[in-house]
Amino acid sequence: MLKPKAIEEWTMDFIATYLDVDPSAVTGDALFVDMGLDSVDAVGMGGSLEEHFGIEVDANIFLRNSTINEMIADLKSSGIVE
């Protein structure tokens, strides 16, 4: 099972790269919309995350959560991360 820390670090780096912003601007409790990530972007991030970790995740998980912390909590309750 995946470690939450690994997901968190990868996600933060993804968002910073994708939006071409300083990594310090990306935090676990910042709203995706506030950072400039729309719903289509979030689903695209999900596709990349699947590819990176070799897992399959319901696309709705990337839609229904608004922050990295919420997303990781949802992945935990879905049995995807520890």
Place this chain on the structure above:
Amino acid sequence: MSGGCPELSVIVISYNMGRELLRTLYSLSPQYQQGIDASDYEIIVIDNGSHSPPTLEEFADLGINLRVISFPNPTQSPVRAINHGLTLARAPLIGVSIDGARMASPGLLDACRRAACVDDNAVVTTLSFHIGPGVQWQSMLHGYDAEAEDRLLAGIDWKNNGYRLTDISPVAENLAQDTLGPLKESNFIVMRRGLWNDLGGYDPAFENPGGGAANVDLLIRALQHGETQQVVLLGEAVFHQFHGGSHTNSGDRALEVFKRSAGEYYRLRGKPRFRDTDRIYFGPISKLATRAYQRQLAVGQTQPRQLGSSLPEENDGSARYLSLLKSVLLNETGLETEVALDSLRDTKIVPASFWTETLYNVASRLPAKLDEKRRSRQIGAVSRNRPLAYTMIGRQRLDHLQWCVTTVLAEGIPGDLMECGVWRGGACMLMKAILEVSGDQERAVWLADSYEGLPPPSQPKDEGLDLSPTHAPELAVSQERVKRAFADFGLLDERVRFVPGFFSDTLDTCAVEHLAVLRLDGDLYSSTLTALSALYDRVAPGGFVIIDDYGALSQCARAVEEFRDLRGICDPITMIDWTGAFWRKS
């Protein structure tokens, strides 16, 4: 047609686009494109395995320097077909439309040609809009389809003024952040041959249907290559027709399709990066284009409209009052609060910063969302977040309604003003206010509504369109509440007349005698047909019939078309925006 070497080659990919390709090619033809001669460019259609491939003969009368090629080894991704097209292109400048369902604005080709001169390594990019109320993978879930789109296109006379495509295409799909932000991709992209060669064209490794993220990849690679310079066209664009595209029209599969494409990109390239680097904006290009583009940018602003429906430019107290009233009826002055609340919609826990920062600083915290909200209020876009306003019809339709009322007053067209399906009464409040400021003491404003929401669908032609209070409780607004709103605005008097009850029970026998403006906003086939049948004969010659849901709801449009056919009505229907339509009774 053949001849010397053209300046510009355009490659258009087709796949099962029997309905769309003719329009696309018309929009690229010399009879539509402005500022460029037929001999200046060639179009190469590469068909990527259609069941019924297009033929040159179908487009013979368009006057295009055209080749139609069937790609011999079609795959589900158009990438190889595009690259084949690149080998056939003769011009030094080459444009690619990865999706042949995208129509062009009238100055597109000439603008691309001129924009490419800005820099030797120019990457000329365009905005790409979706025809219809929103991005099509969402609007199709609410009933948008080819039939609805045909109606929209038929109502704007686009062949004679292609810039009116912007009126029925409010949403650009490829903006990453805001109107002047980076583009995620360019669905019409023009570069010099040498640059295409350096990039090796599109990457055939992108094998997903529709090319997946190949188009995104191409733009990212082009902008990271050497000394290239992105040039973004202003005022010109492409407009996507509904055609069952694997991405654009994926509907309820959209999430999985996007996820799969992104996964393929990640596998091939790693994390994507949309560099927000300097871009050159090329334009304005023509007066018409500038006006059209201003409308896209003029979020929350009233723009003069074409079609003779321009509002008077007087700047007296009455005009200013009506303008302010429209702003309030649309809640244009309260959009920041709406945006702040929207940001909470899918949030399980309200962050503490919402109360201290977001709510009071929406313009800097959520600028893109605020921009989007302004735009959607302009056009009365449909979304799950209903406006906290007195009307949902948007600024364009309110402006048009004002024009209708002032026109009947100015021309002395007899009769009252009526709306069937009033929601919170905003449109009727505007009509009443116009009567007030004009000094009219005779005409009544009639408000017909159940005041209990829409009835559940009762006819087969309304099947699947259930907007009854069980599904849409926010559409049920009591008569008392509407009356109170009129009173709050100082507009309630004995000439504001309520007709409570379902249309089928009330309209035939209601006391309305003559109408100068009849506005129908009942959504359903049954409601629309009932209202037309009961009231059309009471509309005076020269009066206006306005149908709010003509573009958005096929059920409503069907009722209108059946009624017009039955009664032999030939007065042309004209679109007001992406959904509103009207005709003037002769």
